[in-house]
Amino acid sequence: MSARRLTRRNLLLGSAALVPLLAGRAHAFGEKSRFIPAVAKHGGRWDGRLSGLRRIAWELQRRTSVEVVPDARPFPLSSPDLFEYPFLYFGGDGAFPALGDAEVTNLRRYLTYGGFMLADANDASDGAGFDASFRREMARVLPQNRLAEVPSNHVVYKSFFLLDSAPGRLLNKPQMLAATLGKRAAVLYSQNDLAGAWSRNESGDYEFDVSPGGEPQRELAVRLGINVCMYALCLDYKDDAVHLPLILNKRR
């Protein structure tokens, strides 16, 4: 995973990204209804993909009509302030200690009453590291709603871009997992370090190489990120009957 070379093109893109960021920082009417990612602070390494979140917010602003405030807001999971940010990123690199009871309770309430959480194994672990810790905590937060594979016809794969798989920085698992409450996926979990594919350093270069698909895979990871954000915002809008004929036609 090497840092990318600073190019004029990347510098321009990075500068352009600052415009909405600065605009978003102004206390403007409608700001709270905009897309503002919150980040879960836990006992492990939780803050390794903040630039990735900023980047995906910027992409969301650039590619869609969604208005964003891209600076992610970190909160302890026990914080009531979480309830002003319906999109929560829960990432980590390596194992993390067990959540406190207040955190578990608050997170359960957050998810139950309409919050959405994107979980992301930054270490792309499976059965160890972040993955083991996260599964352990999810069993406490939503004991009745176990993580299950997201079927390929789920609306998250068509909420803006038409996608077939769920790549991140890596492609260990072709699909994401979900914890579903009613008909709504309250938690989406990627074991492919999704935000790792989005992350840029301060000079505007991507922080990590993407494997095995290289830059096309990175683009797919960005598109998946936008779809996830769109799903959090629009739920099953793209499952409405009015969209189905056109989507089916495009998928042929």
Added chain:
Amino acid sequence: MNSPTFNAWKLVSLSPLPSWALVALALGLVLGVGLAAWGVRREPSRGRRVLLWTLRLAAGVAALFFLLEPGIRHLQVARMKNRVAVLVDRSASMGFPSEPNGPTRSAQVAAFLEKAAPSLAALQDRFTVEMYGFDPELAPVTPASLAKDPARAGTTDLLAALRSSAGAGQGSRKLSGVLLFSDGADNTELKAGVVGRARAALADLGVPVSTFTVGQEALKDLAIEGLKVDDFAFVRNSLTVEAEVHGRGFRGQEVPVVLGQEGKTVASKTVRFETNDDVKQVSFTFTPDQTGRFVYTVSVPTFPDEAVADNNSRSFTLKVIRDRVRVLLVVGRPSWDERYLRGLLRQDANVDLISFYILRTLSDDPGVSSERELSLIPFPMEEIFDTKLDTFDVVVFQNFGHADPSLSIAEYERNLERYIHNGGAFVMIGGDSVLGEGRATMPTLMEALPVAAAGPANPEPFTARLTPEGLRHPVTAIGTGASSTEAAWAELPPIPGINLTQARPGATVLLEHPHQTVNGKNAPLVAVWDYGRGRALVMATDASWYWAFAAHRDGSPNRAYDRFWGNALRWLVRDPDLTTLKVTADPPSVEPGRPVGVVVQARSADYQPAQDAQVRVELFSVATQKPVAVQTGATGVDGVVRLEFAPPAPGPYKLLASAKKGETDLGQGEDAVAVRAVGPELSDASVRPELMEQVAKVTGGKAYKLPQDGLPDVPLLDPPVVEVGRAKDQPLWDRWYYLVALVGLLGAEWFARRRFGYV
């Protein structure tokens, strides 16, 4: 002592032997005759054989004669005096003229009965003549009362009258015949003719019914008959009303048929009558656009020379209800405000949600080489804002305002304004693109909203404050009572920012900003009003989702957001259950001459039954636009009171109710009721001579038509004969010559047998 006078006789057996003995002896005689015949069967001479058989048979008969001892029983008998019923139709159709400009049908019957009085009196020798009018209950009448009292019955039921006449009258006297006077306009059992069970029932009467048809067939008349329509319909769904228009004497003429709703024309068609007695089917298809109960009327014009004018229109009430609330949600761009409203609407089983989000504008670059990589569809603006707009119960704009030509609705603003004015419901939810923000001002649409933009938005968080109007209004009634509602709103978290607007005159502000003022008044947050026949609601913020999600931050379950939007939708579509005063016409269609009933159910603000509430109901004529009568009453324990109005003139009416409990106003409500101009009886002025003929034929009577010069010779059953005096038996067998004949026959047979060589 005078000997009794016998006027009848009959042949009887005077033998003292019991019946079985007589039968046994008779069998013995038959056997003896048979054996004798058997004994001479080989006789070669046919003449001898026949002579022997004849003599033995004659001797056997003579012996039987002596065994039976026949005699004559002289009797004194008398005939019963049976009944003859004269039945006169007293249904309202007998009030029609018997001929153009002639006397009524009833008067014609009265005149005939007056003329036939001597003939009827002559029948009194053998029969008791009873004269009844039927409506369909039998009541004694006289020719004078027939001429004087108008016929009023709402139905004609010939069969019921005939059945009743068979059972009426004095004691056990049987009916010998019926004289039935009617126009034959039966609208009950014999409506379809003398067929099936009705035919069998007539035959079972066992009495000849002679019919006298009154009235001419060739009247000139237009009538609305056979209205077919459901009792209820779904709002914004098409509905078909079928009517039969019966024209007599209108051959070759075109007549307009109009369907109206409380004075407003809904549809019209023209029918052309091909013959002088023609029935045309007319169907109207229309789409009711409001829920509630309405009076519709199908009518044809009244011509000066028509026999009956009252049957030229026919009213019915139609209850228009919701199926599922069809909500069109148009979203300017995805946001958390949209996400929570969508989540709420999607989980509501009563809502059929159709939504369109602008996911990409012209300035967005999705970074794809082909549109096929995107799941986006074109925004079907013309379809939803023009051709399909009227199919939606509620249209919601959520921060939807675009100035780009490809997304601007400037071309359809007037459609939306008309949609609301004509009975639709509209919600404008604020944000940074509408209500004074953004570049799309939408001036025409804004005319239909209860607020007007009043400057730049205020982004500072604030806690919404309930206005006095909001405390009572069903939209903001999220608690179980006023205090509970007030507490529920106070508990909700502050929301970040408000679009600055000011209420238009006539608007009702339900929630407001506690400090921010516009022209000296607090800026409205939620305002509603009725615009034309429709309703509009404005939510001047894009952050009501805070009530859905942020309200849970402290752990307490809070359903304020769900209740608020649920109430709003129900109020927008005029859900009858949301009113505190429920008014129901009972029944919704009233026959002519019947009282109008109304049931009022009053509830207090917390939706509990309001006992002892003072209810006032006004019967308001839609035709004259004037109140007709007022009734008042107090509700019972269940909050219900039933009031009744004296029979009003035919036409459509509204029942306008209001209620108070003490000084507290319990609100207002209304319903519709149709008072029919004519019942089934008067809707058809036609005479049915063929029915009268069939009745006569099936029962063994004869059919006649009035006028007649006098009472014809009608078939009547003879009265039965009964023995009323003494009887005297006169033996026939005890004559000497019968004995001589018997001995002679036996001797002749004995002599012949010996002569022919038989032992």
